Amino acid sequence: MVTLVQVVVSGLLLGGVYALLAGGLTLIFGVMRVINLAHGEFLMLGAYASFFLFVRLGLNPILSLLISMPLMFGVGWIAQRLLISRVVRAPLLTSLLLTYGVSLALTGGAQATFTNDFRSVPFLSGALNIGEVAFSVPRLVACVTALVLTGAAQFFLARTRWGKALRATAQSADVALACGIDIDRARMIAFGIATALAGAAGTLTSFLYTVYPEMGKTFMLKAFAVIVLGGMGSFPGAFLGALVLGVIESTASYVTTTQIAEAVIYITLLAMLLLRPQGFFGLKEA
Amino acid sequence: MMEPDQPVDPILSVDRVTRRFGGVIAVNSVSFGIAPGTVTGLIGPNGSGKSTLFRLISGEIPTNTGEIRLRGTAITHKPASVINRLGLSRTFQLSRLYPQMTAIENLVAVTRAPAREASARANDSLAFVGLSPVADEFAANLSYGQQKLLEFARVLMNDPDVILLDEPFAGVNPVMEERLCTHIHALRERGKTFLITDHEIKLIMALCSRLIVLDHGELLADGDPAVIRADPRVIDAYFGT
Numbered sequence: 001m002v003t004l005v006q007v008v009v010s011g012l013l014l015g016g017v018y019a020l021l022a023g024g025l026t027l028i029f030g031v032m033r034v035i036n037l038a039h040g041e042f043l044m045l046g047a048y049a050s051f052f053l054f055v056r057l058g059l060n061p062i063l064s065l066l067i068s069m070p071l072m073f074g075v076g077w078i079a080q081r082l083l084i085s086r087v088v089r090a091p092l093l094t095s096l097l098l099t100y101g102v103s104l105a106l107t108g109g110a111q112a113t114f115t116n117d118f119r120s121v122p123f124l125s126g127a128l129n130i131g132e133v134a135f136s137v138p139r140l141v142a143c144v145t146a147l148v149l150t151g152a153a154q155f156f157l158a159r160t161r162w163g164k165a166l167r168a169t170a171q172s173a174d175v176a177l178a179c180g181i182d183i184d185r186a187r188m189i190a191f192g193i194a195t196a197l198a199g200a201a202g203t204l205t206s207f208l209y210t211v212y213p214e215m216g217k218t219f220m221l222k223a224f225a226v227i228v229l230g231g232m233g234s235f236p237g238a239f240l241g242a243l244v245l246g247v248i249e250s251t252a253s254y255v256t257t258t259q260i261a262e263a264v265i266y267i268t269l270l271a272m273l274l275l276r277p278q279g280f281f282g283l284k285e286a
Numbered sequence: 287m288m289e290p291d292q293p294v295d296p297i298l299s300v301d302r303v304t305r306r307f308g309g310v311i312a313v314n315s316v317s318f319g320i321a322p323g324t325v326t327g328l329i330g331p332n333g334s335g336k337s338t339l340f341r342l343i344s345g346e347i348p349t350n351t352g353e354i355r356l357r358g359t360a361i362t363h364k365p366a367s368v369i370n371r372l373g374l375s376r377t378f379q380l381s382r383l384y385p386q387m388t389a390i391e392n393l394v395a396v397t398r399a400p401a402r403e404a405s406a407r408a409n410d411s412l413a414f415v416g417l418s419p420v421a422d423e424f425a426a427n428l429s430y431g432q433q434k435l436l437e438f439a440r441v442l443m444n445d446p447d448v449i450l451l452d453e454p455f456a457g458v459n460p461v462m463e464e465r466l467c468t469h470i471h472a473l474r475e476r477g478k479t480f481l482i483t484d485h486e487i488k489l490i491m492a493l494c495s496r497l498i499v500l501d502h503g504e505l506l507a508d509g510d511p512a513v514i515r516a517d518p519r520v521i522d523a524y525f526g527t
Contacts, residue, residue: 161404164387164395171384178344178378179396180370180444 015246040216046202076195
């Protein structure tokens with residue numbers, strides 16, 4: 001029984017970080033109907049930012065979020081303004097090709113700049129025991145930070161005027177435009193926030209996993225699984241989906257092996273697509 | 287209130303506006319001006335170009351030729367959001383609310399007022415149309431009539447000077463119809479200008495001081511409702527020969 005609780009706790013801690021990454025991805029899809037294949041590479045940039053701030057300046061990765069998140073927001077804002085805005089109204093395939101190109105360019109750029117070496121951020125270690133259940137301290141810190149940031153993003157979307165404008169744009173861009181909402185600005189804000197969240201997820205993964213130029217792809221596949229589970233475009237759905245995926249991955253890793261656990265994730269993804277394609281919170285297509 | 291015979295600069299003017307979709311001319315060189323503080327009806331049979339003209343005026347689609355002015359400022363090729371900021375708002379033929387937002391969120395989402403003022407203004411607008419009791423209800427859960435009223439409240443959020451109502455009475459029960467008419471009169475008294483299109487001719491005749499009739503994309507008649515009602519061209523357009 002204790003083992004089962006331990007496995008679920010580990011999964012939930014992992015899910016918190018997935019939620020942060022997938023939240024940004026689903027926000028972009030919701031507001032722009034663009035599937036951003038470069039989202040994982042924004043995570044990678046965030047991870048490298050924290051790595052260098054830690055190695056060169058000795059900056060605590062959590063504190064480095066104060067630098068990396070505004071920076072990544074700016075990267076997202078510019079990417080939306082210069083690139084994504086040109087394909088928002090184009091067929092889905094166009095935006096897929098563009099963001100895939102951005103993904104390749106960022107990966108290639110990182111390989112050329114940082115080399116293919118695996119790096120790590122030796123920040124935090126050990127476990128916190130509560131009763132018979134051990135909480136990995138790095139995962140606990142990462143999860144709590146991810147929950148705070150996801151909560152802040154959800155608060156922004158639910159409570160602020162621009163948050164409501166973003167949700168209005170997500171539900172109907174044409175009506176939002178006719179109602180006076182500057183949807184171009186709304187889209188830049190959405191992309192900026194999503195990129196900042198991806199960068200923050202990168203920071204958190206930098207002290208949980210190794211940092212390397214292609215790390216984004218692994219997390220990107222999981223983020224896709226999360227938003228399929230939660231429902232494309234639904235921020236709360238992404239959160240729930242991430243927790244479910246974390247627990248599935250953790251349980252499958254315990255029962256089988258890490259490699260088979262990866263397969264279980266994608267079997268779950270396929271099952272969800274077949275049985276409930278709209279996910280937990282997504283709306284059924286008319 | 288303005289003197290009846292005194293010429294006034296139109297708050298909204300449409301000058302030889304044309305819009306084609308491929309080989310079809312949806313709106314053909316239509317011109318008219320709307321005086322401030324008036325309620326004008328835009329009528330015509332199905333396919334006459336009313337909805338296209340609404341979309342052209344509100345900036346949803348561009349004109350091919352011609353010019354549209356709001357308070358003398360050309361708005362012809364401005365984006366819909368800019369036209370809205372300049373003081374022209376519209377409702378839609380089929381209610382287009384944000385179904386996954388509450389009634390009050392639907393209003394706050396579109397306002398440009400600071401957060402605190404936005405909430406106060408949204409509450410005022412809801413109270414004005416009698417929807418305060420359902421402020422926290424999701425728009426999707428409201429009755430069709432309530433959705434129409436909510437959409438009406440939404441156009442008021444940015445205090446526009448000119449309001450376009452696209453079939454506001456379609457599918458609305460008589461009680462809601464009466465309520466809408468009361469709101470329109472009240473707002474006109476406050477100086478708001480309305481351009482309304484609807485198939486409820488009796489209501490439009492009673493509500494409007496002037497009617498503009500379109501047929502096959504062209505302006506067929508323009509004038510006093512009593513005169514329009516007796517115009518054989520209008521009768522012919524509606525009922526055929």
